[in-house]
Amino acid sequence: MTSIRTALQLTSLLTSLALAATPPLSLASEDTAGSLTPRAGIAMHGSPKYPAGFAHFDYVNPDAPKGGTLSMSVVANGFDSFNPFDIRGVAAAGISTYLYDTLLESSADEPFSAYGLIAESLETPPDRSYVIFNLRKEALFQDGEPITAEDVKFSFETLTNKGHPFFRNYYADISEVTVENPHRVRFDFGTTSNRELPLILGQMPILPAHYWKTREFGENGLTPPVGSGPYRIGEFEAGRSVTYERVTDYWAQNLGVRKGRFNFDRIRYDYYTDDTVVLEAFKAGNLDFRQETSAKNWATAYTGPKFDNGSIVTEAIEHHRPTGMQGFVYNTRRPVFSDPKVREALAYGFDFEWANKNLFYGQYTRTDSYFENSELASSGLPQARELEILEPFKERLSSSVFTEVYAPPETDGQQGLRKNLRTALELLTEAGYIIRDGKMVNAETGQPLAFEVLLAQKNFERVVLPFKNNLAKLGIDVSVRLVDSNQYVQRVREFDFDMITQVLPQSDSPGNEQREYWHSSNVDAVGSRNYMGVNDPVVDELVSMVIQAPDREELVQRVRALDRVLLHGHYVIPHWYLARDRVAYWKQLVRPETTPKNGIDLNNWWVKP
Structure with missing residues (x-):
């Protein structure tokens, strides 16, 4: 599994408070009538770590305050699209992470387990020949419209037919999508030996069918689309900067998969064409955070009064993720x-x-x-x-x-x-x-x-x-x-x-x-x-x-x-x-005490009040 967060980068891409009474399951069980018991989470192999109704991931601070701005950089020649799922154009940094929610959310401290986000629960038989997602009735798009099974089907068909070729390959073994009711959607698989399909379907970003009904997918350019995630697009300057604003009434903010996460009120990306300029902008205080990729810079450039007095913090944080x-x-x-x-x-x-x-x-x-x-x-x-x-x-x-x-x-x-x-x-x-x-x-x-x-x-x-x-x-x-x-x-x-x-x-x-x-x-x-x-x-x-x-x-x-x-x-x-993340940040930023095996995730950090 490479999650859908990058390469397009695929992301660092499940268990609902509403299912607090449901016991955790490793494999879906069938009752005497032959139906499946809904589960709140699923692991690729074995059982998921977190039980149904868990309060928060172990590696976050559930009491992290909300507020402040996180300013970061991108070294590139700008962007010309707010559609990260189309092969045409260059999408703005961060858009797939912040603008769109998925059916399930993966944890960062397990090989591959996922828990309910838009989906309240899922049902799949032991051979994983199909999966059913039961959607939360409270799940909303950012314009207030409910997220329905029709939106899920629309998203699948749009991404695999009109989106980046990655989606056609990723979901190649799915044979049929059926809307069983407004909050229940079923995916049947052409093969019963692809155990990953229920989990990677959970990574699929959910798009609003009502929004795209009158628009051509891939041709919206820099018109901010309607999303379902914790941030919406705020101010932007074409090709030079984009700011995401936290959705203050975000429907999922108290779920276990979201508690303690997405704490900044605003996340801003500024575009530069020279990384040397970026480093100087960071040291001048124009940027809050920098992940250093240059060994020379790390050895020689992070010196001076602001580092000596603790205004800027530098850390090489060990991780245990595959480096590829x-x-x-x-x-x-x-x-x-x-x-x-x-x-x-x-x-x-x-x-x-x-x-x-x-x-x-x-x-x-x-x-x-x-x-x-x-x-x-x-x-x-x-x-x-x-x-x-x-x-x-x-x-x-x-x-x-x-x-x-x-x-x-x-x-x-x-x-x-x-x-x-x-x-x-x-x-x-x-x-x-x-x-x-x-x-x-x-x-x-x-x-x-x-x-x-x-x-x-x-x-x-x-x-x-x-x-x-x-x-x-x-x-x-x-x-x-x-x-x-x-x-x-x-x-x-x-x-x-x-x-x-x-x-x-x-x-x-x-x-x-x-x-x-x-x-x-x-x-x-x-x-x-x-x-x-x-x-x-x-x-x-x-x-x-x-x-x-x-x-x-x-x-x-x-x-x-x-x-x-x-x-x-x-x-x-x-x-x-390098099995470490080399990071530098201004002291107003705070990170959780626990770093998961996948390494740092800025979406778990916050600003000191």
């Missing part, structure tokens, strides 16, 4: 990257150890899994159950999957890079390349080995340029192109690049979203997150196995098998990760 994969991503649709041996060879030109020492102040750890920082990551050679999963595919996989421990190239000492470049040269020779007149060329066609790295952040040039220079020693011509954020987004959507630097986020409970990243059906789907162009029947089968995992232990083993096959496909050159 950040790396140089190959577009294997390009002929230059079609050969895995070439992709493997080029990885020897990236000197992580040098970069970590000279650029990052030794703060990072090398990534060697798509599911880094979690039990889902593969390691060593495949054994026991993971080996059983992979054995049927043995004839279709590289032998290295079974005989070689995957590890990204590393340099050890002064000769490390030279040794790595020799290895790269050997691999390129095996792939049919030779050096001619100082250039690496295809021995048969004479075509030079050359490619472009597309960037949207100037500060990443300091990482790319040493990589470029190392490969130049092998006669490989690497060019670097820096474009504005809007052009970058559009080119990535259309796979118009050779190589990009990209983060592939993961959750603690991978599922249907894996189709978006790796499945062959998305190789040519504009806007999909199969940036690499993975097109492998074995990967397709492993993705299906992950989605159909019957329990947590089997899920872990199947994800490890998928991870291993992807790593040996050499689709990326792995970068690094």
Whole structure:
């Protein structure tokens, strides 16, 4: 599961006070008449942590005061849309989180459990072949209209037919939607082995059918739409800033899934085109909070009287969420990257150890899994159950999957890079390349080995340029192109690049979203997150196995098998990760004492009265 909060980012995306008398259930039970007992919460595997009618999540302060303004920054070339669900345009930051409620709400201290928000309860049989959501009668859109089952059906049909391609993939196994009464809606599934569907349907943002009845979805531009969430759009300046205002009579504010959350009266995003300017704006007091992504800044820039006297607080807060994969991503649709041996060879030109020492102040750890920082990551050679999963595919996989421990190239000492470049040269020779007149060329066609790295952040040039220079020693011509954020987004959507630097986020409970990243059906789907162009029947089968995992232990083993096959496909050159959130904030902000495993969430913070 990757929740619908980003990548579009998918979100950091269930139990009602009204169900206080309902006992918690791990699986829906059938009474003597064959009907299902409604439940207030559901876990992907096992039982949810929180009982029906729980007062609040353990990691929030239920008495947090409301009020104040939270000012933050976005480094981008503006926005031109208030519709985060359409592939056209660039949506304003924060809009999917603050403007729209979902049927269920996920907790941040469990692998994947969800509890009732718009839905008061849900019903699903042990095989999870369908799910019924019972909606709260008090649930309202921001214009005062009630949220009904017709709105849920409308939202599903609109998102899957007119929305971002992500939704079609995410909800691909849903066969029918039936409105049983104004507050009861049923989803039937085309397969009975996709246990995640009741939970990910709960993540679906609910749109007002009455509002869109007279409007064309995706063409409303910067007209503020009607939402259902805790904030509405306030003041905004097209492309430069947007402010969300708290809905003071928000219908869900006293539910257990909302208590102690969304405490700021106003949340403002200001757009900048230069992160250096953002840092100075933060230190000047124009911004309240900053999450630092630059190791150099963290080591050198957070000094001065305001830090010494405690006006600005800096913390590196440990988290236990999967960090996913950040790396140089190959577009294997390009002929230059079609050969895995070439992709493997080029990885020897990236000197992580040098970069970590000279650029990052030794703060990072090398990534060697798509599911880094979690039990889902593969390691060593495949054994026991993971080996059983992979054995049927043995004839279709590289032998290295079974005989070689995957590890990204590393340099050890002064000769490390030279040794790595020799290895790269050997691999390129095996792939049919030779050096001619100082250039690496295809021995048969004479075509030079050359490619472009597309960037949207100037500060990443300091990482790319040493990589470029190392490969130049092998006669490989690497060019670097820096474009504005809007052009970058559009080119990535259309796979118009050779190589990009990209983060592939993961959750603690991978599922249907894996189709978006790796499945062959998305190789040519504009806007999909199969940036690499993975097109492998074995990967397709492993993705299906992950989605159909019957329990947590089997899920872990199947994800490890998928991870291993992807790593040996050499689709990326792995970068690094940090198991801490580096944050700086002005002292008027307060955070809860407890940090959940997923790390910080500003929606749980507040301003000192």
